[in-house]
Every structure is written in structure tokens, then in C-alpha cells.
Amino acid sequence: MSKNLIGIDLGGTTTKMAFVSPDGDIMNKWKIPTDISDEGGHIVPNIIDSIQQEIKDSNFSIDDFTGIGMGTPGAVNIDAGTVIGAYNLNWVKKQNVRDQIQGALGLPFVLENDANVAALGEYWKGAGERDNDVVFVTLGTGVGGGVILGGHLIHGINGGAGEIGHVTVEQDGYQCTCGKKGCLETYASATGVVHVASDMAAEFTGTSRLKEMEDSGEDITSKIVFYLADNGDILANQIVDRVTRYLGLALGNVANTINPANIIIGGGVSNAGNTLLQPTTRYFQETAFKSVRDSTKLRLAQLGNDAGAIGAASLALQYANKMN
Structure with missing residues (x-):
């Protein structure tokens, strides 16, 4: 036994x-x-x-x-x-x-x-469905990643495989703690969403609850941004659109490289559910090569x-x- x-x-x-x-x-x-x-x-x-x-x-x-x-x-x-x-x-x-x-x-x-x-964990008992080729991306305080190919974790020559958070999505974009600029982590992490929200709110001139919160100095979190977007806030939806465009771009390029069966999105930001997944999938499909787009699926993590x-x-x- x-x-x-x-x-x-x-x-x-x-x-x-x-x-x-x-x-x-x-x-x-x-x-x-x-x-x-x-x-x-x-x-x-x-x-x-x-x-x-x-x-x-x-x-x-x-x-x-x-x-x-x-x-x-x-x-x-x-x-x-x-x-x-x-x-x-x-x-x-x-x-x-x-x-x-x-x-x-x-x-x-x-x-x-x-x-x-x-x-x-997701590969074994969660959204990976035991497919042999799975990519996991976690959107938390930072953005992490793991790549499983042929049922085995890929580490790379120096352990750097799966650093999806440091895929460049904006040339000369936000400064990342890694030393580069424009990394996915600086836009799609929980802290990145708040950074995007702050910058876009400063330029926004319409009516928005999120704009009011920013202007009055209230604490903004990624959870609040996605909640307000889900409830029709114009500014919040523009922020989510920008964040998911970068995420879909990065994941599309990952998929074009290795064509996994599933790309699983987890971490605290993924609790936004379809408010995150649907626009990310749309931008992913714009980026991915046709045969990749037709075979690689984006899924939300299941194990929390x-x-x-x-x-x-x-x-x-x-x-x-x-x-x-």
C-alpha cells in the first residue's frame, strides 16, 4: 500500500x-x-x-x-x-x-x-486535466509561471524557464524590480493593476466611481478595479482592457512557442473570473497562430x-x- x-x-x-x-x-x-x-x-x-x-x-x-x-x-x-x-x-x-x-x-x-x-498542483488535480503539456501563470503580488512539457517541469539551463512575468509587453514601459522595463508583471500583477489604474485615472476626464476614489485618496486594489469593471465603471473597464491586452499578448507568444494543451491562470487576480478571462482570451486569440489558437485553451485555476x-x-x- x-x-x-x-x-x-x-x-x-x-x-x-x-x-x-x-x-x-x-x-x-x-x-x-x-x-x-x-x-x-x-x-x-x-x-x-x-x-x-x-x-x-x-x-x-x-x-x-x-x-x-x-x-x-x-x-x-x-x-x-x-x-x-x-x-x-x-x-x-x-x-x-x-x-x-x-x-x-x-x-x-x-x-x-x-x-x-x-x-x-493544477496539473495533477486541477485545471490541467492531466494533459502532458501545461503552462501555469500566477497573477499575485508578482507574476510567476511554471511550464510542464511531456509531463515534466521545465527548468532551463539556469532555472529561468517559465519566467512569464518578465516577458516584455511594452517597450520602455514601467520599471520592473528585475531591472528591465515593460515586464508583464508590472501590468498584470495585483500591484501592476493598481499602477495602471493610478496612471489612467490621472488622465481620465469622464464620470467614474474609480476616478472619484483615486482623486479622494482611497485605497485602490486590483479586486476593486475588477469589481467596478464588472459593474459598468467606464474607467475600470478601460484599465481591465489594457491589463488583459498585455496578458493576452504575453500568453499568446508563450503558446506560439510551445503550444500547450492548457494555459492555466491562477493567483489572487484570477479571482476576477470571467471579467479577466474573457478579454484575455480575446487578445490571446488575436496574438496566437491559428493552429495554436485552435488547440491551446485558457482556463482559470481550480485549486485556489x-x-x-x-x-x-x-x-x-x-x-x-x-x-x-
Whole structure:
């Protein structure tokens, strides 16, 4: 009988964890705050303590599990099991994550980039429908991506595959934290939508609730922009049109390159649903080559906040199968 798996989805504010069956079904899930104090030195010990406590409280034993997978921000060295440069975790120096967790819990441990892990989750149990060729793009604080071809994650020569957020969509556009200008991330992330909204509101002369909010200094979020667009606000619809034009352009070019079965859109911005998906699909179809347009489908992610933990568990399963 196959053993269960442990999945960890490490984020800047919350760490989500789950016990997952070999079939990808969540049996237990929980979360803890991510303590980034002291250069992130408490993060891994807190994860270890939490897993040990959950195993005890759930009447499992460590022998009921075959391995642990984890998705994390930052630059990941999969072979070494280390992370560096996860600045939202205060991990500036190299972190020997695998040595700590594997040493404390005694289970094989696999580490991967968080966007790749979310892609694996959707591929395994979500909108990917187990197609062998799937692209996942996550629209959150930034824009991340993961590419699965032939059933395998693609990393590239230096781990840079799937950096969809840094596809250039506007020459000499907004400055990106990566050092380039005009990256998709600067327009289609949650913060990017707010930036676009601020600039377009400054030039807008018509009647708009969003314009009133901007002028009065109220906090604007991407959720508010899409809500107002859905309710007929002219300015909000113009902002959504611009954001989805850039997103459709980027995804069309990705599809022209690898022609996946599905491109899955997840992350907080994707909660806008069809208000995001329909115009993005229209611009995607304008950009994509005909045979690609007819075969690659854009879909919304299905797993929500569970994608990372499920995908991380699938990493552990893949590793276990490789070892057997």
C-alpha cells in the first residue's frame, strides 16, 4: 500500500501545509504564520515543529509518510536543497532547507520554486486535466509561471524557464524590480493593476466611481478595479482592457512557442473570473497562430490556495517513484 505525502507551500506571510494521499487528495491541511524575523531563522524550525505536532494530533506516525515536498520563493538549487535570495522571507543568505527538514523528520525531502509547485498542483488535480503539456501563470503580488512539457517541469539551463512575468509587453514601459522595463508583471500583477489604474485615472476626464476614489485618496486594489469593471465603471473597464491586452499578448507568444494543451491562470487576480478571462482570451486569440489558437485553451485555476501544497506533495511522490 502506498504511503501518504506531506506538502509545504511557503509564503511570505503564511505557510500552508497538508497531508496528502498518494492519489492527490488532501486529508489534513493547516497553516501557520511565516515568522521572517531574525533573517528568517525561525521559518524552518517552525515548519518542523508544526508538522511534528500535526502528525501527533492526527494520530499518524512518521512511518505513514513516504516523503515531503516544498515550494518556496527565491532562487532554488534543487540538487542541493537550498534557497537563496527569498527577500520576502528575509532569506538573503543561503538556507540549507533540505538538510534541516530531512534531518529532523527523517523523510526524503524535495524543494522547488513556488510557481512551479503550483503548476504541478493544477496539473495533477486541477485545471490541467492531466494533459502532458501545461503552462501555469500566477497573477499575485508578482507574476510567476511554471511550464510542464511531456509531463515534466521545465527548468532551463539556469532555472529561468517559465519566467512569464518578465516577458516584455511594452517597450520602455514601467520599471520592473528585475531591472528591465515593460515586464508583464508590472501590468498584470495585483500591484501592476493598481499602477495602471493610478496612471489612467490621472488622465481620465469622464464620470467614474474609480476616478472619484483615486482623486479622494482611497485605497485602490486590483479586486476593486475588477469589481467596478464588472459593474459598468467606464474607467475600470478601460484599465481591465489594457491589463488583459498585455496578458493576452504575453500568453499568446508563450503558446506560439510551445503550444500547450492548457494555459492555466491562477493567483489572487484570477479571482476576477470571467471579467479577466474573457478579454484575455480575446487578445490571446488575436496574438496566437491559428493552429495554436485552435488547440491551446485558457482556463482559470481550480485549486485556489491548495495548489501549492498539492503540487509540493506531488514532488515527493515523483521522488519516491524515482527511488523505487
